[in-house]
Amino acid sequence: MTEYGVILFYTTSSAMRAEKLLVAEGCSVKLIPVPRHLSSDCGVALRFNWQQQEKVKSVLDQAQVEVDAIHQL
Amino acid sequence: MIYLDNAATSWPKPPEVLKAMVDVLQHAGGNPGRSGHRLSIEAARVIYNAREDIARFFNIGDPSRVIFTSNATHAINLVLQGLLKPGDRVVTSSIEHNAVMRPLRSLEKQGLILHTVPCAPDGMLDMRSIAAAIDSHTRLVVLIHASNVMGTMLPVAEVAHLAHHAGALLLVDAAQTAGAVPIDMKAGRIDFLAFTGHKGLQGPPGIGGLVIGDHVDTSQVEPLMRGGTGSQSELELQPESLPDKFESGTPNIAGIAGLHAGIRWLMDRGIHIIREHELELTRNLINGLSSMPGIKVYGTSDLERRTAIISFTANNKEVSEIGLKLDDDYGILVRVGLHCAPAAHRTIGTFPGGTVRLAPGAFTTMDDVNKTIWAIEQIIAS
Numbered sequence: 001m002t003e004y005g006v007i008l009f010y011t012t013s014s015a016m017r018a019e020k021l022l023v024a025e026g027c028s029v030k031l032i033p034v035p036r037h038l039s040s041d042c043g044v045a046l047r048f049n050w051q052q053q054e055k056v057k058s059v060l061d062q063a064q065v066e067v068d069a070i071h072q073l
Numbered sequence: 074m075i076y077l078d079n080a081a082t083s084w085p086k087p088p089e090v091l092k093a094m095v096d097v098l099q100h101a102g103g104n105p106g107r108s109g110h111r112l113s114i115e116a117a118r119v120i121y122n123a124r125e126d127i128a129r130f131f132n133i134g135d136p137s138r139v140i141f142t143s144n145a146t147h148a149i150n151l152v153l154q155g156l157l158k159p160g161d162r163v164v165t166s167s168i169e170h171n172a173v174m175r176p177l178r179s180l181e182k183q184g185l186i187l188h189t190v191p192c193a194p195d196g197m198l199d200m201r202s203i204a205a206a207i208d209s210h211t212r213l214v215v216l217i218h219a220s221n222v223m224g225t226m227l228p229v230a231e232v233a234h235l236a237h238h239a240g241a242l243l244l245v246d247a248a249q250t251a252g253a254v255p256i257d258m259k260a261g262r263i264d265f266l267a268f269t270g271h272k273g274l275q276g277p278p279g280i281g282g283l284v285i286g287d288h289v290d291t292s293q294v295e296p297l298m299r300g301g302t303g304s305q306s307e308l309e310l311q312p313e314s315l316p317d318k319f320e321s322g323t324p325n326i327a328g329i330a331g332l333h334a335g336i337r338w339l340m341d342r343g344i345h346i347i348r349e350h351e352l353e354l355t356r357n358l359i360n361g362l363s364s365m366p367g368i369k370v371y372g373t374s375d376l377e378r379r380t381a382i383i384s385f386t387a388n389n390k391e392v393s394e395i396g397l398k399l400d401d402d403y404g405i406l407v408r409v410g411l412h413c414a415p416a417a418h419r420t421i422g423t424f425p426g427g428t429v430r431l432a433p434g435a436f437t438t439m440d441d442v443n444k445t446i447w448a449i450e451q452i453i454a455s
């Protein structure tokens with residue numbers, strides 16, 4: 001079974017930017033509603049393949065995308 | 074019909090713009106980012122992609138610094154009301170639009186110190202006067218990029234230099250230039266650029282934006298409105314993150330999609346090519362009008378420092394009469410009067426009568442221009 005991680009952002013705009021950057025880098029990601037147990041926020045979060053966490057983090061770091069939190073699902 | 078009122082709003086719109094607006098309502102109809110389902114996410118993607126292209130178009134690095142507003146007026150008010158405090162000193166020109174002058178005059182009543190630098194009758198800014206006016210107490214310089222009355226362009230890059238040297242910020246009103254001339258915020262060192270979507274950018278009315286330079290500290294700017302952003306909902310305080318800080322409430326997604334399509338249309342065709350075309354039309358209109366007896370044409374004679382706006386008066390006819398005859402008898406649509414810019418008309422000496430303003434656009438042809446010159450000749454001879 002695939003293990004997932006999820007990234008929370010401060011703005012929807014950051015989530016869209018992250019999705020675009022990560023897809024361009026070949027990461028498999030999906031925008032999902034923010035899981036209720038992680039935050040009461042009503043926006044979107046980005047789910048990714050936990051095995052790719054290093055790559056995901058470095059892509060977002062390099063592009064200076066502001067991230068609220070990263071959780072393992 | 075010949076439409077020569079593109080400085081008020083451009084028309085017709087490229088078919089791609091209309092299509093993009095219908096498409097987004099049909100296929101991306103969710104509330105952007107709010108709900109997390111596929112239609113909501115698609116709507117958020119549409120908006121983000123527009124942000125990215127607008128950031129590229131005006132050359133800033135961070136797309137979250139593209140703030141969508143209803144129009145240029147809204148973007149200008151965001152900066153003026155959000156940044157300025159009583160006692161702050163502001164420098165502006167004598168040819169600003171009421172979108173700038175009315176909020177500034179209102180803030181002046183609350184203690185703002187406003188200094189208006191005169192422009193010459195052809196609209197040109199006196200660099201020595203503005204250099205003297207911008208001092209170390211100046212918080213903000215507000216400058217119209219091109220006059221909506223006579224088309225004269227002001228030297229924003231030089232003024233940016235003066236402003237920054239004195240520790241002030243620069244707000245540029247690009248309502249008339251966005252889409253009409255290339256704008257590079259990085260090279261021009263522009264801190265705030267207010268634009269509207271429905272003129273040169275070829276988009277629909279009701280959408281515009283404020284583009285904030287990458288280095289500008291946005292914590293010093295208060296939002297005009299506060300409310301839901303679809304993010305950080307657990308907080309009852311307005312978030313500081315961009316663009317959300319300045320974008321409360323459900324955005325005009327059809328407008329954003331149309332604006333984005335308009336900008337892509339411009340990029341595909343090449344803004345330089347459209348500018349060349351418009352300058353050629355402008356040159357012919359100026360030459361045609363200047364050769365008629367009793368006609369006075371306003372604005373600088375240096376075409377490179379002009380946008381496609383030609384204002385004129387006739388010594389034997391009121392401007393309203395010329396406008397009405399052009400519409401009724403020849404099907405030529407222009408705008409007469411003060412163009413929401415009484416200060417500019419005072420500067421060029423046409424207050425309160427105003428001028429007849431001809432504003433060709435990307436879709437205007439040389440044949441339209443020749444017919445217009447002929448029609449004006451008939452009207453002033455009658």
Ligand SMILES: Cc1ncc(COP(=O)(O)O)c(C=O)c1O
Binds near residue numbers: 172
């Ligand atoms: C120079 C200038 N500034 C501001 C505006 C206001 O634009 P909008 O009505 O789209 O807010 C206009 C156009 O009307 C304009 O020509």
